[in-house]
Amino acid sequence: MNKSEDETKRLDDLEKRFQNLEQQLNIQGGVDKPEVSEIKPKDAFQISTFSNSGVQAAGSALDGNDDTFVHTNVHTNPWWCADMQDVYHIKRVVVTNRKEGSQGALDRATNLRVGVSNTRPQVGQDLALDSYMLCAAEPGLMGPVGIVDCPDGVSGQYLIIQFEITAHMNIAEIKIYGYKDKL
Numbered sequence: 040m041n042k043s044e045d046e047t048k049r050l051d052d053l054e055k056r057f058q059n060l061e062q063q064l065n066i067q068g069g070v071d072k073p074e075v076s077e078i079k080p081k082d083a084f085q086i087s088t089f090s091n092s093g094v095q096a097a098g099s100a101l102d103g104n105d106d107t108f109v110h111t112n113v114h115t116n117p118w119w120c121a122d123m124q125d126v127y128h129i130k131r132v133v134v135t136n137r138k139e140g141s142q143g144a145l146d147r148a149t150n151l152r153v154g155v156s157n158t159r160p161q162v163g164q165d166l167a168l169d170s171y172m173l174c175a176a177e178p179g180l181m182g183p184v185g186i187v188d189c190p191d192g193v194s195g196q197y198l199i200i201q202f203e204i205t206a207h208m209n210i211a212e213i214k215i216y217g218y219k220d221k222l
């Protein structure tokens with residue numbers, strides 16, 4: 040084998056190794072960006088449910104109907120939580136406020152906080168502001184719709200919505216977007 044043949048063989052080997060590597064990455068999805076889609080939790084709960092009506096339970100924020108809303112008792116920093124049943128990376132959360140109601144009800148959505156945890160919050164118990172991983176905190180009135188985008192690394196099984204205010208909590212809908220790690 041002369042020098043030129045030797046060089047050709049070396050380049051061929053390199054190309055084969057590169058192709059193998061490419062195939063492996065494609066199989067593992069390593070070159071693809073993760074696909075973000077809507078996460079649809081089946082289970083939700085909240086610190087308490089206002090006793091006047093059973094239809095204001097936590098699941099009212101996941102029923103796809105902007106006319107139904109959750110309603111807690113008055114708490115300092117009331118919270119709502121969805122159990123996503125698995126660990127997800129959260130990219131975006133859309134919170135729709137209740138449409139109408141008693142005077143000032145819309146203003147209960149003040150100082151929105153969105154976060155995740157791998158520890159299930161306990162119904163009936165306060166949730167400390169520093170007890171979960173924060174996606175975003177939005178000071179002031181949320182308005183009709185609050186949209187928060189999470190930085191990379193926000194992941195967990197439980198999606199938490201909290202308002203830093205002493206009031207009832209009323210939200211009509213929560214939509215969660217993210218992705219799960221590939222196996």
Ligand SMILES: [Ca+2]
Pocket residue numbers: 099100101102103104105106107108211212
């Ligand atoms: Ca609803």
